[in-house]
Amino acid sequence: MTLVIRAVEHVDRPGWQPLFEGYRDFYGHEPDPAVIETVWSWLRDADHELNGLVALQGERVVGIAHWRTFARPSRGGRAIFLDDLYTDPAARGSGVGTALVDRLREIAARDGLLEVRWITSESNTDAQRLYDRIAQQLPIRTYSATPATA
Numbered sequence: 001m002t003l004v005i006r007a008v009e010h011v012d013r014p015g016w017q018p019l020f021e022g023y024r025d026f027y028g029h030e031p032d033p034a035v036i037e038t039v040w041s042w043l044r045d046a047d048h049e050l051n052g053l054v055a056l057q058g059e060r061v062v063g064i065a066h067w068r069t070f071a072r073p074s075r076g077g078r079a080i081f082l083d084d085l086y087t088d089p090a091a092r093g094s095g096v097g098t099a100l101v102d103r104l105r106e107i108a109a110r111d112g113l114l115e116v117r118w119i120t121s122e123s124n125t126d127a128q129r130l131y132d133r134i135a136q137q138l139p140i141r142t143y144s145a146t147p148a149t150a
Helices: 010-026 033-044 096-110 125-134
Strands: 003-007 051-057 060-072 077-087 116-118
Touching: 003 096, 010 033, 010 051, 010 060, 010 077, 051 096, 060 096, 077 096, 096 116, 096 125
Parallel strands: 077 116
Antiparallel strands: 003 051, 051 060, 060 077
């Protein structure tokens, strides 16, 4: 069956939601309907920085990618940051993840952006096998600090 990659549309909600919930579950986030509603509203808001892609096999959503552009001051340009990439477990190994990243690379080329960049968990070895085939791993550590208290 042909795989179609396109921007998220309103009709995709029933297929998008279980995949986003699966993504959140994989990373150990507690179920939270408010997060689902917030992210869906961002994807549907043309003025919000977050964009979304879906991978379709027929009418079925089998993959999602959430992305945004960001400034790269050290290189004097902009790039794509891939926030979330998730493939339906039943469709893994069929090229869905590659197709989603390839579409982001096409968008980056079309828009004159510098690169497509993303991070993944050290324990996400399944995804790393894909990423090692299609991208270069960078020697960068990621840190996270909580907001300051008043």
